[in-house]
Amino acid sequence: MEAIQALPVGTVVAYGGPAIALGGLSLFFLRGYVNNHRNGWGSSNLPLPPEVPGVPIIGNLLQLKEKKPHNTFTKWAQTYGPVYSIKTGANKMVVLNTGDVAKEATVTRFQSISTRKLSNALRILTADKSMVAMSDYDEFHKTAKRHVLTNVLGPNAQKRHRIHRDTMIGNVVQQLHAFLKDHPFEAVNLRKIFASELFGLALKQALGKDVQSIHVEELGTTLSRDEIFKILVLDPMEGAIDVDWRDFFPYMKWFPNKSFENKIEQMHIRRLAVMKALIKEQKKRIASGEEINCYLDYLLSEAKTLSEKQIEMLLWESIIETSDTTLVTTEWAMYELAKDPERQNRLYREIQSVCGADKITEEKLCQSPYLAAVFHETLRKHSPVPIVPLRYVHEDTELGGYHIPAGSEIAINIHGCNMDNNVWEVPEEWMPERFLDRKYDSADLFKTMAFGGGKRVCAGALQASLISCTAIGRFVQEFEWRLTDGEEDNVDTLGLTTHKLHPMKAIIKSRN
Incomplete structure (x- = not known):
C-alpha cells in the first residue's frame, strides 16, 4: 500500500480486454454486496467508523498515490476523526490515529485482531510469515520470539553481546576521527559509516x-x-513496498503480473542463496568443534522443532532488523541535534556532568534523562515504522466506540498517533524537553507506540535503545555537529522505514 503504481482496472483493460474488465467489475459489485452484509457492516448497535469518500471500484487508492500513506492518514484524521475507514480497491480498512485506540487494538481487543495481513511482496519476502515480526500470533510466533529473546535480544543475551556493541560504537567514532583528520573541511556521511558497522554487529x-x-x-x-x-x-527493504495491484482486488488474483512476480521472486531466491551459503560456511566451523555465542549455533542446537527454511528466515530477520531501524532513529536524532546547537550543548553538558572525562557507556544511560528524552522524542517525530504492518479482524469487535466487522483490515498509523494535538503540544516540533515532564512515566517505553504494544511488542526494543542512546551520547561527547547549508530542509523520507531520502551531511569538530 506504500505505492500506487497503476490503476488496476486500466491494467486489466489494457491486457485483458473489455470483456474481462466488465466481468471483473460485475464480480466486484456482487462480492461487495455479499461481503458487506455477511461481514456485518451496519449490523451492530454501535456506529460504523466515518468513511473517507472515494470513487467507485478503486475507493481511495488515487488519494494515496504520494506513496506516504502515514501523512495522508494523519491529514484525514483532522477531518474524519481519529478512527475512520477507507476502501483500497475491494478491501475495507479501518485506520487508527490515536494512541488510546491503538493500545485498545493491540491489548484489549488483541484476540480479535491478532492476524497479519500481508501484501503479495511481503508474503514472498517473509516466506509466508516465517519470521517473528510478520507472523500470526500462533505457536510458531511464540516459539520463534522466545528463541530470539533468549539468544539475541533479551536482557541476558544483551549482556553476552555487549562486547560487540562496544566494539561497534568504538569503530564508528574511530572512523569519524579519521575522516575529520583527512577531510577537515568536508561534510561527513554518518549513515555510510554507521550502517556498515551495524551490519557487522x-x-x-x-x-x-x-x-x-x-x-x-x-x-x-x-x-x-x-x-x-x-x-x-x-x-x-525496497521490495517490501512494491505493489501488486492484485492486493487490492483479490478476486482477480488469477490475472498474471509477471514483472512484479519475477522481481520479488528473484530477490527471495538471491537472499536465500546467500543465507544458505553463510550458514554452510559456519556449519564447517561448528563441525570442527569451534563454538561461538551466536544465534545460528543456538538455533541448530536448541530449536529442534524449526525447519531449515524457518531457521534461515529467523537468522535473516535478526540481521535485517538490527541493520535498519536503529540506523533510522540514530541518524534522525543526530540531524535534529546538528540543527539545534542549544539542545546539542545541553546534552553535552549532561554527559559531562555524568561521565566527566570518561566515555559514556550503557551503565550511564540511566543517569542521563535528557539523552533518553532525545531518543524518545526522535522516535515520536520520526517513527521508524510509521504504520504498523496491517492486521486482519477475524471476528466482530469494537474500537474507539465503533463497530468493526470481521473481515476488516486494521492500519495503526503510528505517525498519526504521534502527531495528535490532543496528546502532544506542538507535535510538529522536535522538543526533547516534553519527555522530562512528570506526566510522562519514565518506565513507559511505549508512550510513542514506536515499539508497538501488548503481546506483539517489539522484541528488539531493548537493543535499539541501548545502541541508539549510547551512539548518540558518544557522538555528541566526541564531536560538535553542524548541518551543511541546505541540509536543514532536506527532510524527505524513503522506504518501508522512514530513512532520510538523502543521508545526513554534517560538519564535525572534535571536542578534544
Whole structure:
C-alpha cells in the first residue's frame, strides 16, 4: 500500500480486454454486496467508523498515490476523526490515529485482531510469515520470539553481546576521527559509516563473525561484503513496498503480473542463496568443534522443532532488523541535534556532568534523562515504522466506540498517533524537553507506540535503545555537529522505514 503504481482496472483493460474488465467489475459489485452484509457492516448497535469518500471500484487508492500513506492518514484524521475507514480497491480498512485506540487494538481487543495481513511482496519476502515480526500470533510466533529473546535480544543475551556493541560504537567514532583528520573541511556521511558497522554487529550476533566475502554456489559467484549487504538488507527493504495491484482486488488474483512476480521472486531466491551459503560456511566451523555465542549455533542446537527454511528466515530477520531501524532513529536524532546547537550543548553538558572525562557507556544511560528524552522524542517525530504492518479482524469487535466487522483490515498509523494535538503540544516540533515532564512515566517505553504494544511488542526494543542512546551520547561527547547549508530542509523520507531520502551531511569538530 506504500505505492500506487497503476490503476488496476486500466491494467486489466489494457491486457485483458473489455470483456474481462466488465466481468471483473460485475464480480466486484456482487462480492461487495455479499461481503458487506455477511461481514456485518451496519449490523451492530454501535456506529460504523466515518468513511473517507472515494470513487467507485478503486475507493481511495488515487488519494494515496504520494506513496506516504502515514501523512495522508494523519491529514484525514483532522477531518474524519481519529478512527475512520477507507476502501483500497475491494478491501475495507479501518485506520487508527490515536494512541488510546491503538493500545485498545493491540491489548484489549488483541484476540480479535491478532492476524497479519500481508501484501503479495511481503508474503514472498517473509516466506509466508516465517519470521517473528510478520507472523500470526500462533505457536510458531511464540516459539520463534522466545528463541530470539533468549539468544539475541533479551536482557541476558544483551549482556553476552555487549562486547560487540562496544566494539561497534568504538569503530564508528574511530572512523569519524579519521575522516575529520583527512577531510577537515568536508561534510561527513554518518549513515555510510554507521550502517556498515551495524551490519557487522548483526552478522556477529547471527553468525558469530563479520563476514567480508562469501562464495555463493547457487549464484555462481563470490560476493563482497557490500554485495551481501545489498542482497540481505537493501533489496528486501525496497521490495517490501512494491505493489501488486492484485492486493487490492483479490478476486482477480488469477490475472498474471509477471514483472512484479519475477522481481520479488528473484530477490527471495538471491537472499536465500546467500543465507544458505553463510550458514554452510559456519556449519564447517561448528563441525570442527569451534563454538561461538551466536544465534545460528543456538538455533541448530536448541530449536529442534524449526525447519531449515524457518531457521534461515529467523537468522535473516535478526540481521535485517538490527541493520535498519536503529540506523533510522540514530541518524534522525543526530540531524535534529546538528540543527539545534542549544539542545546539542545541553546534552553535552549532561554527559559531562555524568561521565566527566570518561566515555559514556550503557551503565550511564540511566543517569542521563535528557539523552533518553532525545531518543524518545526522535522516535515520536520520526517513527521508524510509521504504520504498523496491517492486521486482519477475524471476528466482530469494537474500537474507539465503533463497530468493526470481521473481515476488516486494521492500519495503526503510528505517525498519526504521534502527531495528535490532543496528546502532544506542538507535535510538529522536535522538543526533547516534553519527555522530562512528570506526566510522562519514565518506565513507559511505549508512550510513542514506536515499539508497538501488548503481546506483539517489539522484541528488539531493548537493543535499539541501548545502541541508539549510547551512539548518540558518544557522538555528541566526541564531536560538535553542524548541518551543511541546505541540509536543514532536506527532510524527505524513503522506504518501508522512514530513512532520510538523502543521508545526513554534517560538519564535525572534535571536542578534544
